[in-house]
Amino acid sequence: MIAREEIAQIVQEFETDLAQAGSAEALEKIRIKYLGRKSRLSRMFAKIPSLPPREKGVLGKELNVTKQKIAAKLEEKSQQNAQAEEGMDLTFPGEKISHGGRHLLSRVLEDICTTFENLGFSVKEGAEIDDEWHNFSALNIPLEHPSRDVFDTFYLNLPAQGKGKLLLRSHTSPSQIHFMEEASPPFAIVSPGRVYRPDQVDATHSFMFHQVEGFAVSEHIRFSDLKGVLLRFAKTYFGPGVELRFRPHFFPFTEPSAEVDISCFSCAARDSDEKCSICKGSRWIEILGCGMIHPHVLSACKIDPQRYRGFAFGMGVERIAMLRYRIPDIRLFYENDVRFLEQFRS
Amino acid sequence: MRFSLNFIREMVPVSCEPRELARKITLLGLEVENLEPVGDDWVYEVEVTSNRYDWLSMVGLSREVAAALGTRISLEYPEIRTSPSLEGFILRIDAPDDCPWYLGRRITNVRVKESSARLKERLLHSGLPAVNNVVDATNYCMLKWGTPLHAFDADKIQGNVTVRYARDRESFVGIDGKTRTLSSQNLVIADAERVIALAGVMGAQNTEVTGETKNVFLEAALFAPVRVRRSRRAAGIESESSYRFERSVFPDYIEYASEEAARIIERDAQGEFAGCVCAGRKPEEGKKEVILAGEDLRRTLGVQVPEEEVEGILSSLGFSCRRNTPGTLTVTVPAFRLDVDREEDLYEEIIRVYGYERIPATLPPIQPGTGKESLYSFKQKIRVMCAQLGFQEVVTYSIGEEDSLRAVCERDPVTLVNPLRAQETALRTTLFPALLQVLRYNRNRSRPDLSIFELADRYGVEKTGFSEIPTLAFLVSGQREEFFTLKGALREICGRLNIADVEFREITRAHFSSALELRGGGTVLGWAGKAGRKECDAQGVSGHVFYGEVDVEALQARQRPLRFVPFSQYPAVSRDVSLIIRPPARFQQVRVLIERRAGSYLEGLLVVDRYTGKEIPADAQAVTVRISYQSREKTLTSEEVDALHTGVREELQNQTGILVR
């Protein structure tokens, strides 16, 4: 065979082998096969001395060029392989990481309490089974009075004790009484927890819901402090842009009393004439009730109303969560549909 | 409460736009919940708080509107006729505590027909139906003065009239046509024969004014709020009349209302005034004076309201002020403000007119708490821990169904006296049914596997009364092995709280096919187990369900501060041993043996493989245990490890029920 044809054949075989070589070992085998001491090219080099002088130079040069070309191609392929091994297709989807989480109500409750804790309040929970004295009488709510009607109550089949019939507390305000019976001022407390009222269940009513009660008593507490505390809470919890409106109201356990509205964050966000569904066009949303603790309540807890003053406030946790997270139906909190729970994991 | 702007305009000129008026009275505490134009009138729907009985009358509302607009009401008081007395008619009060005063008027020869358009509009726009010119006159005056009246057909009254308590099982048919059985709780108006009205609540059908009525007996009386409340609750009726009596009526207006109603009937029904009768007497209202100290006002509100402004506000609301010693005012409360008794009530009157928005916002100097971990913060810590361990928190109702609670828990539940629905009759003794319900709910929505927890109270009847115990409950469902997820989580929680001597003991527990007790710090902390098939089937739940409850206060009491525990500097070497364990042998024995034999060289042990199936007996389990050996003093040589391991194997081999492979 003519030397030139043989070289062409070697190069062609080399190209075929190289194309199939995937690993570093395969490349090494090819290197040995085409450039090793026993390779055909080496054997052709070995024949050069026996050739006529004119052919010697030409073939020698051709063999050298071929050898360099093969070496270069091997190197290139080896680098390509190395790169393919390190690189990855990152466009595949991420894995679904499913860990646990807290219920949205836990988080909202904690967020509310933390806001007050940062102002120096301590958190103290109260019991859910209570008696008429703590739930009503001590809070200046006479048992047979229309002011009781808003606090419709579940009674329990348990023998009545010295403090009246036993019941499921219908608000968190009895926590105030329990705490004040034991402690002496000054103090500032928030008390979260479950409360119960026999209300027909619908999109905005539930026979069980959560409240946070707050109260502070000292020789120097004023209504302006209540305003400051609630304003700080509203701005921390709903955003620095919100404003508060205090409307006079009546609660048996506070005097003076007020209901507090926040400026509608939904109206503030959009400027449209269409009636806002959150505040129903009034631009204000009621979020809590508050006031200066009634002297009768302080007296009931053996705290001198001449010397001490206090404020108290109470809010519904579900209502606040529904406003903040735009939840349309209170029942979603208690159905525990995983698709709901997973939206608010924390 | 609904009111019509045109009605108000009879007593006070309203200069401002209706919507602006709504805003103004809302900020005074009379919250307008709805406002609608009706013809040339506006109808306001307002929330009347239970202390403001006077806002249940147009006169009272007009006073508020006048205060909002900085003007006064003009009220015409009718001239009261006290004669002639009705001859031969005896009116007797047998219950003077609950009816101190009763006033009757007789109007004869009336022509009962439709009322005038104006009168009907006043009623309809305030949410009352128009009936006839006699009844409408009484309702109109009730709306105006806030004092309920009642008109009887005088010819149907048999003999004399008595105000007395009902006899037991006495029957009463109201003008609504319904029959009710009364008791001594009910105060009634009766003639010689029967009950003719449930006092302060509703008239009886037997003396109702109809188209044929010729002579009218008009009742105006004062009934005690608590009596009316008890009576209407016992009878199960609520009426415009009882609503007002329960919240108090102003005695002075009883005469005016009675007189005005009589005059309207005389005018519109062409009746003739035949005379009046009276029993008891109007209670004497003492003059109420309250001393108001400017300094106390400032100390309570945190704003200095100038004395002149205080006087201006109070007088606009009908109070009169007399300057006392410097800085104090003697305030005379108007007789119609039955709700104002003390200084704090005046503060509210002052501030609601002055404006809450004019009080600055300040922050109180608050003493920080003690820093002791509260149960609340401990619970929050546990919640975060459970979430980190892969459990999803749920919130379920504390009230469950008594029978389904008894079906899974031996403890007696506290039951409700007045349950709302059949599925919520008792406080839960265990959270199990509620969590099972969450599982069923989500399975029905293609979410078969759940790992959930809830932290809430469980309750029970005790010898001493009742208990309310904060409880951490877990429910895991899916594969058989998932029990060990739950068990692992419990161990991990105890570990993170550094509770001493944590161990699990096999126990039998009713309604669970197998169960473990969790102990730590020398006490029982909780339990966990596999729910019984029957209990799950009863709830319509298939497959394995694992459930556990931990006492949160016990956990908190047993937790200890974390302390660094030194670990060995030398490598650990592990060896596997494969076993077949057959009952009555338990894995627990394997663990105890290994721990005893390897002693201080045991770094840890791990079950790396567990198998039940064809090649081994049906009740047996094949397991591979990986034992890690380690010394605190040196690197163990391969020979030393082999010697230890051989010892362990031999020890295991000697146990009945355990086969080393």
Ligand SMILES: [Zn+2]
């Ligand atoms: Zn809005």
